[in-house]
Each structure stands twice: as C-alpha cells, then as structure tokens.
C-alpha cells in the first residue's frame with residue numbers, strides 16, 4: 032500500500048492481488064469521502080488510514096471487487112453511509128455475484144449531490160464498463176473521478192460483460208462536463224484528463240467503424256480480432272481471458288446487429 036497527496040486528495044495505491052502485485056487500483060479520499068474501497072485485503076492498514084483521514088462517507092464507482100471489495104468490512108467497522116448506483120444489475124460471473132451479494136444490502140442509492148465540508152461532488156451515471164458505473168465530479172475544481180471509465184486511451188481488450196456502445200455514450204456525455212484532472216482508478220492522476228478521455232472516445236468510435244466495416248465485408252468475430260489485434264494484449268494474458276480482444280469485437284458487433 033502506497034499513498035500520496037494531490038492537493039487535498041489522498042491517493043492510495045493498492046495491489047489488486049496481494050500475491051501477484053502486477054496490477055494496481057487506486058482509492059481516493061477527498062474531504063472525508065472515500066472513493067472506492069479497493070479489494071478485500073489489507074484490512075488492518077486500510078482501517079487505520081480511514082480513521083486518520085476521518086472518512087465520513089463512501090462512494091463506490093462500480094460493482095467490481097477491486098472497487099467495492101472492502102465495503103462489507105467498512106460497514107461492519109464504521110458508521111458511515113456507502114453509496115453505490117443501485118440500478119438493475121446485469122450478468123455476473125460467480126465471483127462477482129458473491130461480491131455484489133455481499134454489498135447490495137448495505138449500500139445506499141447515490142443522492143443527487145454529496146455535500147462535503149469543502150467540496151460538492153456530483154455522481155455522474157456512466158454505464159458501459161458495468162451497468163452501475165458512476166463517475167464522481169467536482170465541478171469547482173474540474174476534477175473527475177472516473178472509476179474504470181478511462182483506464183487507457185486505446186483499449187485492446189474489454190471485460191466479458193461490458194457494453195461498448197454504452198461506454199461510448201458515457202464518454203460522449205462526460206466530455207461535455209467542464210473538467211481537466213482525471214483521477215483514474217488504475218492509472219492514478221492524469222492532469223490533461225479531458226484530452227485523454229476524448230482520445231479514448233475517438234479511438235473507440237474509430238474502432239467501431241473498422242469492426243463494422245470488416246463484419247459487413249464478410250469477416251467473422253475471430254477473423255476481425257486477428258486482423259485488428261494480431262498480438263495478445265498483456266491484460267488478456269494476466270486475466271486468463273476475462274479481458275480479451277475477442278470480447279471487444281463481439282460487443283461491437285452485437286450492438287451493431289441490435290441497431291440494424
């Protein structure tokens with residue numbers, strides 16, 4: 032666990048898997064609001080940080096366990112509201128269903144605004160990566176806590192249950208907001224955040240066009256994947272295919288077929 036500050040925001044970097052510390056997730060604390068809880072390990076250290084930072088409220092960007100894994104433990108040890116978007120949820124893997132089952136009865140629906148002492152935070156509904164995905168926006172500072180909306184400007188893989196068309200819609204709605212700094216859950220702080228989020232939107236729109244063009248000229252999902260992503264991405268190997276380029280291509284074709 033490593034922590035640093037950006038202005039008054041405490042940034043806590045946690046390994047997603049404590050035995051294979053190759054991938055990391057960030058939790059942020061701003062003015063008594065914890066944004067994402069990290070995975071369900073490192074409880075002792077994390078508990079001390081929450082106490083020291085006087086956490087009074089918790090906001091969870093989405094249902095993946097590296098973002099909400101500590102919610103149950105926090106609920107047991109701290110008397111604080113835990114907000115999460117309580118939309119009708121989608122398909123889960125067994126592991127996800129277990130985690131969501133643990134949190135769904137303890138979380139509260141997001142209010143319109145989260146009022147803190149120095150800041151007002153607006154939840155912005157941004158489905159796509161998951162059905163419940165929510166960014167947190169601080170308009171006075173131009174800060175956007177993006178959860179997993181951004182992560183990389185040029186994704187070569189996607190998670191098996193994502194919706195790329197909804198993800199694109201969410202990126203389009205977010206770039207209308209007045210922000211500059213992105214607090215990404217996996218990349219940390221990105222100072223030219225709006226530019227990077229716009230790059231991702233342009234990339235995905237372009238990818239969508241390429242996939243549809245190949246599909247309409249007779250290529251199947253696997254053929255398109257081989258042509259556009261000849262090399263297996265590192266994340267595909269690290270996650271044993273939970274994230275893959277084939278999922279990305281398949282999701283684009285599915286939403287294309289729904290709209291024709």
Ligand SMILES: [Zn+2]
Pocket residue numbers: 093095160179
């Ligand atoms: Zn996620």
